[in-house]
Structure formats: C-alpha cells, structure tokens
Amino acid sequence: MRFTLGQLAEVAEAAVSGDPDRTIEGVGTLAAADTRQITFLANPQLRKYLGQTQAAAVIMTPADAEGFSGNALLSDQPHIAFARIAALYARTTPHTPGVHPQAVVHESTQVPASACIAAHAVVGPEVVLGEGVFIGPGCVVGAGSQIGDGSRLLANVTVLHDVEIGRRVLIQPGAVLGGDGFGFARDGEAWVRVPQVGRVVIGDDVEIGACTTVDRGAIEDTVIEAGAKLDNLIMIAHNVRIGANTAIAGCVGIAGSTTIGRNCLIAGGVGIVGHIEIPAGTTITAGSIVLKGIKAAGVYSSGTPLEETASWHRNYARAKQLDEMSRRLKALEKELAELKRGNH
Amino acid sequence: MRFTLGQLAEVAEAAVSGDPDRTIEGVGTLAAADTRQITFLANPQLRKYLGQTQAAAVIMTPADAEGFSGNALLSDQPHIAFARIAALYARTTPHTPGVHPQAVVHESTQVPASACIAAHAVVGPEVVLGEGVFIGPGCVVGAGSQIGDGSRLLANVTVLHDVEIGRRVLIQPGAVLGGDGFGFARDGEAWVRVPQVGRVVIGDDVEIGACTTVDRGAIEDTVIEAGAKLDNLIMIAHNVRIGANTAIAGCVGIAGSTTIGRNCLIAGGVGIVGHIEIPAGTTITAGSIVLKGIKAAGVYSSGTPLEETASWHRNYARAKQLDEMSRRLKALEKELAELKRGNH
C-alpha cells in the first residue's frame, strides 16, 4: 500500500510541512522507521530523537516541529492522526459479506447482506444481527442475542444467549460473554446453583480483550457502558457495571455487583471485591487490591515494594508484628515523656 | 412462561401465604421486581425494603413474613426456594437430542439417544458419554475421555484425552480440561518437556467457570472432588486436589501438587503455591498470597490497604525498612530501660 504524504494529511486532518508528493509505504517507530515509513512524536520528551529518525515523515504538533527540516504532518493530536494513518496500512480482518457454507445459522435468524458469518461459526435462534457485523471463525452466538451495526467478533468468541452488544464493538478471540454468574445457595455442605436470569449489556464502541469473561447478571443485568475498553484475561462478575470510557488493563478481576464509574483507569492485575462503588475518574495502580469502596476520585495503590528475597524475608516477617511494633512505639513515647518530665 | 403462586409453592416446597392463584411471570429483585414477578428475601437486613417492593410475591422465612400483608411463599431456605423457581423461568441451553450434521464424532464413540452433540463439536475416539449429556457448539472432547450423565459443556469448551468427568457437571465456555501440566527437566539452559501422563478427574456436580484451566497430572491425576465450584479464569495446575464442596472465586491460581480440603472458600484473586496443604473448612480472603501450608482451619488474609498513591509511596518505601525499624525499636527499648535503671 502506498499513499502520498498529502493523501495521508487529508485522512489525518493534518497540515503538510515539506513534500506532499512523498510516497509513504507504512508506519514505523521514531527509532526504527525506515525511509519509506511515517512515524509520530506524541511525547515531547522523545523530541531529542527527532534528529536521528530515518522516517520519511513525522506526525507531530506544530510546536514540536519548530526547527525540524524533514517532512512532517502537523496536528494538535499526533497520536490520533497516527491512528488514522496506521489504519490505512493495517491488515484488517477479511470481511466477505455472506454466510460461509460451513457456518451454521438458525433459520429464525436473519443475516443482513452486509454481514459476514465465517467458517464454523454457529449462530443460534432469534439472534438480531446489525449491518456489517463480522462473526469470525469458530464464534458461537446464543439464542436471542443482539449484535449491533459494525461489531466484530474476531474468532473463537463465545456469546451465550440474551446478550446485547452495541455498535462498533470489537471482541478479541477467546472472550466469553454471558456465562453463568457464580451464584449458589448453600444447602448443608452442598451448593445449589441459582439460575442466572440476567443479561449482559455491552454499549457502543466497547472493546473486550482475548479470554476476558463477562458473566450474565443473577437477576438484573451486567453492564459495560459505551466506550469502555477491557484488555485481556479480565473477569467481570455478575451484576458489575463498568462506566463509560473506563479503561481496564489485563488480568483484572472485579467481583459481583460492584460499580465502577466513568473514565476510570484500572491498571493491570488489580483485584476489586464485590458490592462496592468506585467513583468516576478514579485511577488504581497496578497490582492493587481494593477491599472497600472508594469515597472520592483520586489515584490509589496498595502493596509492598519488590526487593531481594533475602532482605524481603526479614521485612516480611516483621509485617506480622506491625501492630505490636506500633504499640511498643507508643509505650516508648509515653515512657520517655514521663522520664523527661521526671528529669525536669 | 406463567405459573400460579400455588404451582411455584409446590416446586419450591414452600407454603403459600396469600393468593395461590396469583399469576407469576418471572423473577426480580426486591427493589426492582414489577407486579408480575416474584422475588425473595434471604438477608434479614434487607427486611426494611419489604414495604416498598412492587413484587407479586416474596419468598421468605415465616419469621421475616411476620406482619407482611402481601403474597408470600414461606420457606426455611428462601434462597434455595428461589433457585428452584428461577430455574422455571431461565432460558436453558436448547437440548435437542441427536448429533448435529456438522458435528464430528469418531466412529468408535457411542452417543446415547438422549445426548445432544451440537454444531461443530468434535468428539474423539473411545469417548464414553452418559445419558442426557450436552456437548455444545465448538466443544472438543479428546480420546478416551468420559462424561457422566447430565453433564453439560456449554460452548467452545476443550476437554483433551483421558479426562474423567462425573455426573451433572456444568462447564462454561472457553474452559480447558486436560492441558499438559507445566513439567520440564532442565538440560543445561534448555528445558525438556516431561510428558504428563496423569489424568484429570472431575467429581459429580462440579462446576467449572469460563476460561478456567485444569491441567492433567504429571504421573498421577489432578482431582476436583464432587460438588466443588470453580469460577472463571482459575488455574489449577497438575496434581492439585480440590476437596468436595470447596468454592473458588475468579482469577485464583493454584500451583502444582497442592491439596485444598473440603468446604473451603477461596476468594477472588488468591494465589497459592505448590506442594502445600490447606485444611478443610479454611477461608482465604480476596487477593491473598499463600506461600506456606496452613496448619489449622480458619480465616486467613494477606496484603496491605489501598490508600492514595501519594501517601502509599511514603509507606511503601518504609516497608523495606521494617526489619531495621524493628531492630531500632528494640534498641531504644533497651536503652530506655538502662537509662531508667541508671536514674533510680
């Protein structure tokens, strides 16, 4: 694929500085792009590498381009401009409208002419499919589910029954939507399964990562609001609600009935217990465990520092004495105060 | 679906208080049920919401129903009664006995007339299938495995060879049973795979969550005893044994050869190292890391509290000084004692 810098400028809504006829054949990083590739500079701290790049052109802000003599695309949002340009060069999932002869679609389900149902996909009864939907190879869609216009299930995705998926949703392979929530009633020592009759509702423009699981609600629904982005290997339990545009990195677990507000950032490996609320705009740093609700938006953390195991063993043992140490410290303070009083 | 309150009472083994002819069309929560739905009250703390519910009827204990003038089903186990009733209204996996024309079953495997092998399932040679078994779309069952009466693999489940699954087992999508355990012998810097020749054995009434993986044993078997319930994204390594009726929440990892007793509760995100024992009846709270065996049943925890990142940084740094702080504290106590002795 080849485009001129001028063509790319139009796509990116950017201004050309330099040669608009320069041919660009792909994208690269500032450090490694070759003379046929375009790159971008979004972080001013990397400006020092500008002089060394071999790239055919660099996307950056007018301020960063000051004094740069090479070809550039000037944009106030260089990362977004780059995203639009990279999309031109990216290999996309081949979308051939139609139902593959080795796909199985229930007779009660209508497939729009613009949709693609790939080989070995299985689509159940009374499924509602939007325009341009892509159901990739090996995907399963259960009875009564809905998939909005332009949404894509890449491959081996499982969507069970009565799951409502909005428009332009992207679901990576291995993800599971609508599995039964972990709901049991205890009967003596045994557990009795409580049927999970709620749905999963996924808003527009949501992304769901590989092998991420979103369980259906117990009675009411599990909800992921519009624009939320979920990375891989995340567990969303029944009746969780994730606010709009909240981004959650990999390996996060969120237990049942917890509500996460809008525009939160949950870093990788965080664990959040059930039945609590996290307010809009909260950030939680990597590996933190959240055992209580959070009252005010802010940046939160837990955990102890990594250190060499030999010294960690010594500190680790003391962590069990913290309360005792605190009491001894208080006792010392008191004794010393008394002693000083006695001395005067 | 419509049932009268009297019909529901029979199913739930409960007593009607009020109008047995009242029609019930579904289930709802205490707060959100509408006038056609039945709800339940299992937690006496929620009794204060009883007066506001719009529900057609409420399942509760006779004690909680005291003074309630609406329709009720009286049961000593309201949650279990609710589970039985909800099952009537839940959409179940459509179970059409027979082998779908696009399923592949090896000729050496017998399929009982009551079993359902869905589209794009692959069942290998010499598999033993019980009555009423459901092998959902995209599931794979390997050579020599056994699946007991009434067990259900919902969709895209992988069961490799020589896995023994009991009766009434429910396996959510994306789960993997019988992958090779992580066993290698070191040969210089390289690792040599040690063939894993043990099986996976799953007892009756076990549930396995979405994308949960249970590895086969190295030589002997990995065992999940009857009635154990495993949530999503759990890792059970080779030769682990999980005791009967133990419940394990999402994102838990249990390393090789560890034994968990009966009736344990392992909360979400817990990590447990290999080659240790956890006694029956133990509870481990969310996000805890278990590095040593536990001697006596009890409730156990580890970790540090979530706090604002700014103050966490200060406390976090001190965690590396804990042993030194402890020594300084002890030295101070000694000095002060000497000083006081000197003063007298």
Add this chain to the structure above:
Amino acid sequence: MRFTLGQLAEVAEAAVSGDPDRTIEGVGTLAAADTRQITFLANPQLRKYLGQTQAAAVIMTPADAEGFSGNALLSDQPHIAFARIAALYARTTPHTPGVHPQAVVHESTQVPASACIAAHAVVGPEVVLGEGVFIGPGCVVGAGSQIGDGSRLLANVTVLHDVEIGRRVLIQPGAVLGGDGFGFARDGEAWVRVPQVGRVVIGDDVEIGACTTVDRGAIEDTVIEAGAKLDNLIMIAHNVRIGANTAIAGCVGIAGSTTIGRNCLIAGGVGIVGHIEIPAGTTITAGSIVLKGIKAAGVYSSGTPLEETASWHRNYARAKQLDEMSRRLKALEKELAELKRGNH
C-alpha cells in the same frame, strides 16, 4: 505398551543395573508405582523412600543407586531420562496426515503431506505450514501466519494474522496469539483505537499454555525467544520481549514493552508493569508485583505474609501508618540521645 528395561535404557541413554529383560508397562511415582511400572529419583532427599517402592525399576544417578538391590537405570540426568521414557507411554495427539473434510483451508495455503489439519480447523490465506504441523480441532490460523516444522496447536487455539511461529512449538487449548494490543489514543473522554500493525514472533521450542494470550505489537513485534516456556492464563502485552529459555508460571501478567532477559524464572501470579527491563537470570517469587526495572540479576519478592484475618486486620491498618511510625521512631531516637547527653 510394553518395553524391556534394556530397550528403555537405549531410549534414555542410561545403563541397566539388574535385569535388562524385565518388562515395563508404564510409569509411576516412587510412592505409588506398581510392579509393572518404572519410576525415577531426581531429588536425593527422597532417597529414603527407595526401600519402599514397588516399582519394577528406578531411574537414578549412580551415586543414589549405591546399595540399591532392585532394577535400575543409571543416568546422570534421571529426570531427563524419565522424560524420554514417559514419552513412550504417553497418549499423544493422534496425528493423521491430511486435511479433515470438515476443516476449511484457504486455496492460497499449501498443506504439506505430513501435516494434519483436524476437524473444524480454519486456516486462512497465504499461511505457511511446516512439515508435520498439527492444527487441532477448532483451531483458527489467520492470513499470512507461519507455523514451523513439527509445531502443534492442540485444540481451539486462535492464531490471528501475521503471526510467526517457529519449529517444535506446542500451544495448549484456548491460547490466543496475535490479538490486538491494548493501544488507544485519548480524544476528549473517548478512546480511539490505534491499529496494531506489529506481529507476534515465537521462537523454536517455545510452549504456550492454555488460555494464555500474546498480543501483537503496536508497530514493532512482540517476541518470545526460543525455548521459553509459558504456563496457562498468562497475559503478554504488545511489544513485550521474553528471553530464551525463560520459564513463566501461570497467571502472570506482563505489561507493554517490557523486556525479560534469558533464563529468568517468573513464578505464578507475578505482575510486571510496562516499559521496564528484567535482566537475564532473574528469579521473581510467587505473587510479587514488579513496578520498576531491576538492575541486577537475583531473586526478588514482594508482598506480606498470610495470617489469621483477625490479626491481619490490626497489622493491615498499621501499614498505612508506616511512614508516621518511622518518623516517630527517629524522633524518639533523637530525644533519647539528647536525654542521655543531658544525663552525663
């Protein structure tokens, strides 16, 4: 399957001590092997159990065999010798060369006569398949990917487009290679997907566990070097590089652009943030959270000890006072020093 001890000695490159004609029908553990099975002793600490084993023969070092009167195979590497012998008795994935009639292979992809494409596999356009490759049931391989000689995708594995897999790679069920990295640019409150145009490159002899996900690079590639072994439910984010022969246990998450050196050991449940380096030969113990790069190889840990929840609550609360405790301790030391100076 039956082999004589002499035949096994040849396979294992070991010396027979005892009866070379003894028939061996399988493998077992030192404690549980029966009189038809062979076992091994790799850990000298288990030597005390030698006298009680019922095994037909024991693989061990000549030193450990000193004074043992039973049949033995003598090897300097008993675990590796055992691995070779166990492979003879292990049930292997049935590898019938050819393309199953219910597999779908794009016309532009050549399948070597020695390769096996199982039922319901889907192989896209321009895929390069090596000799003896096994693409198991339900696997998906995307456009332009390469799979080297002897590599095996067991079942329901998803390999998206432009993924390069070396030779003798083993991939367990449910794994996903080449999903989109978690890359977004912020546009107001919304997130704009940045196309991920890098590849995934997997070296020779790598193993990838069940439901492990390896994302494609943003611009450059995500790389797993030769001989690295990844367990189940691991998240490898975009542009991560894992060094040769590094072994990573289950439930580990590694964030974007982090580099792990060769020969590292990362225990289960470890979380590692993005954009850092871990030097070759580093060990990180179970459940540790790594928030900064590591300067020198060594053994590293983080976290606090498991204890009964009642006492943990007291210590846990104090963890938020650590910095304050440290300051109070310092103040006490100063006061006491002054007091002593005043006393003299």
